[in-house]
Amino acid sequence: MATTTIPVQQTPQQDHMPVHGIDHVEFYVGNAAQAAHFFMRAYGFTETAYAGLETGRRDRVSHVLEQGRIRVVLTGTLTGGDEIATHHARHGDGVHKIALSVPDAAAAYENAVAHGARGVQTPHWVEDEHGRVQLSSIETYGDTLHLFVQREGYEGPFLPGFAARGRAPADPDDLLLMAIDHIVGNVELGHMDEWVGYYERVFGMTEMIHFSDEAISTEYSALMSKVVTDGSGRLKFPINEPAEGKRKSQIEEYIDFYRGAGAQHIAMATRDIVRCVAQLRERGVEFLTIPDEYYDDVPERVGEIEEQVEDLRRLGILVDRDDEGYLLQIFTKPIGDRPTVFFEIIERHGARGFGEGNFKALFEAIEREQDRRGNL
Ligand SMILES: [Fe+2]
Known part of the structure; x- marks a missing residue:
């Protein structure tokens, strides 16, 4: 028998890297509008938030789709020649960020870097009329990142700069x-x-x-x-x-x-x-x-x-x-x-x-x- 199961230890409260769970997964895609349609029509997601030209963002467009506790962000470039275009040219449609919800995005970043992770975005606050969120990010395998999201108290539809879109999430029984x-x-x-x-x-x-x-x-x-x-x-x-x-x-x-x-x-x-x-x-x-x-x-x-x-x-x-x-x-x-x-x-x-x-x-x-x- 070549499969081995090792008992999982309970993480102690003083764990150096507390994580609430997966906040969202962001794909960099060639056509975010069409990808969003596919996720909604084929997989039953609801679009809940959006950022792009209409919301004052000039370089990229992002559609936020949700179902149950799953949140997927589909992002495409509006200008070319940027990191989204580069990522897409190399990888095709793919996952760029596995975002983790954390109680403290600064502590998460510092602990990760202290334990050997390569930092990408140092901790920084972003805000709009709904409140503020602290973000930071580190590299993982390939060109994939872990984004740390500290959103406690933030009341907007996703992250600062995003506008609410679409209908309220469906009845849980229909999901x-x-x-x-x-x-x-x-x-x-x-x-x-x-x-x-x-x-x-x-x-x-x-x-x-x-x-x-x-x-x-x-x-x-x-x-x-x-x-x-x-x-x-x-x-x-x-x-x-x-x-x-x-x-x-x-x-x-x-x-x-x-x-x-x-x-x-x-x-x-x-x-x-x-x-x-x-x-x-x-x-x-x-x-x-x-x-x-x-x-x-x-x-x-x-x-x-x-x-x-x-x-x-x-x-x-x-x-x-x-x-x-x-x-x-x-x-x-x-x-x-x-x-x-x-x-x-x-x-x-x-x-x-x-x-x-x-x-x-x-x-x-x-x-x-x-x-x-x-x-x-
Ligand atoms: Fe699997």
Whole structure:
């Protein structure tokens, strides 16, 4: 058994890097207006705030989209030749900032830098008629940043300079997606431990699980993964690196097309994955195709579950069990032009893992089919 689960320690109150959770994820995209339409129409987000020419911002446009506790910001350049244009030219549409809500953005910055993080924006206050917010930022893998956001008492729709937009968030019962479960980073071969060490040092996180290449290696998709988490479980950051396989690792493909390390997928939690995926499919979201055979041994592999296996089979939802329960998950196709960033939809029933049993089962199922065709 090549998967190891390490008990998560509770973070003590005096933790040097207290973080409330993920504040938002900002994508730099080639066309923020069209990306916003896609997030709303395909994934059911609501636009809640906006900044651009109409609000007095001359260089960039940002659409803020929310669903449940998930907040996504889509930003495009208005002028070209700036950091957004440079990021987009190199990476395509991708995650530029994983913003973390903190009680003190100055202390977070100073602690991070003292523990080896490279600072980008020193702590500074921004304000408008709704109040003020303190921001600072540090580098993480690739060209990705962690932005620290201290927004206590701020009453505007997002950050100073943003105008409210759109209708009030939908009734929670109607929401398809509730919260960000985890955000995965892909890093270059040989760099996984370095980034695990970064999260341990800078954020005081602990390694929760690691998957060796033995656990998730097939002809197609060899990778190594370690997961770091804070004590509360609010932050879970798996870090992948490619592993040697007979074919090109999916992580290597990402790094080739993203032209470096970056955020690979954002997993969003739902309370009813069967209803959620049925609606997303109706709205045109495309998911990875699961061979029918994958479902044949689901009852014996995962035991009793609340859902009908027929529904899972019809919708292509994967299921995995660990010591604490089970989880259901499904992966979208890449959301942009390049085979880089994608989404995962996940529903947990006690399980704290990441579906590692599925990688093996899924890829083995594919390979069995291939074998039958004499193509393995
Ligand atoms: Fe995931």
